[in-house]
Amino acid sequence: MGSEKPIEWLINPRARTGFDPQVVESLLPPDVPWRARRFHRQLPGYRMSPLVGLPNLAARLGLGGIWVKDESQRLDLRSFKVLGGSYAIYQWVRQRLGITDRELSFAELTSNELRERLGDITFAAATDGNHGRGVAWSAAQMGFKAVxxxxxxxxxxxxxxxxxxGAKVVVIDGTYDDAVHQVNEDAQRYGWVVISDTAWEGYEDIPKWVMQGYTTMLSEAQEQLAAQGLSKPxxxxxxxxxxSLAAATLGY
Structure with missing residues (x-):
């Protein structure tokens, strides 16, 4: 066996060209992390996922410290993806009801009164696993159906x-892209609401809300670092x- 190949670094020569702070602020307004985390704190079973220090590895590499945000303990779903799916569903409900001047509490969100106003709603998604499970779990917690x-x-x-x-799972005889195509086609036919973390022309709000939901993980990490006397990594x-996660991290 050959020796292990070292990490290869690729420098982006355009990293600081064309940067527009207004674009970032339109996608991730300054108050979004606070709003997203306030919502997530109300989810059943919510707690901050651990920020685990790796002091021995850091010492071997000559670094001041290495920390890993352990999302395997996120709401027993073992993935950060639920943060995006749940927040997107929440924001879609607010928009559907025309509530733009205030936040909805989780109790209000799951009330019979709100369910009567919305009617029978089904949320749908295509997935390799974690995103779809997060959407399905979130829909169930809020009293909605999921496919x-x-x-x-x-x-x-x-x-x-x-x-x-409690979600219905449809297995497509094809690739992930085929599943994406089919769920969008069927959603139009049956009136479902697609919760996707990928945007395309005419479909941008929901992926934006998914991205905004991920900022909860980042604000948690910042708080956990601050508790150790560190301002930022x-x-x-x-x-x-x-x-979506990379964009949320850069924007944050």
Whole structure:
């Protein structure tokens, strides 16, 4: 076996070109992290996920400290994705009801009165696992139905985890992209509301709300670092995926 290949760094020469603070503020207004976290604190079982220090690894690398935000303990769902899906559903409800001058409490959100005003709503999503489970769990907590589309290679364990939330799971004979296409087509046919973390022309508000929901994780981390006397980290390592979490991190 050959030696382990070292990490390769790619410098972005355009990192600071074309930066427009107004665009960032339009997507992530300064009060969004506070609003998102205030909502998430009301979710059943909410608690901050741990920020775990790795002092031995930091010492080996000659660094002042390394911390990992452990999302495996997020609401027993083992993923940060629920933060985005739940906040997007919440904001969609506010918009549907025309409530823009105040926040909704979780008790109000799950009340019979609000359910009567909204009628029968079904939320839908395509997923590889975690996003769909987060949407399904959130919909169930707020008293809504959910339909989650997965591709044929999705593990049975993930499918069962989604079904345990009470959601209907539809398996598509194709790829993840095929599942995305089919859920949007069926949503138009049946009047479902699609909760996607990917935006396209004419569909931007919900992905924006998903991104805003992720800021709860970031504000938690900031608070946890502050408790250790640290104002902010020098570097943040984050998975890219479709870009929602990376964008939320950069914006925050």
């Amino acid at each position: 989650i589309y997965v591709h044929k290679l999705t593990s049975q364990q993930r499918i069962q985890a989604i079904e345990q939330t 020098t570097h943040v390592f984050v998975q890219a995926g479709v870009g």
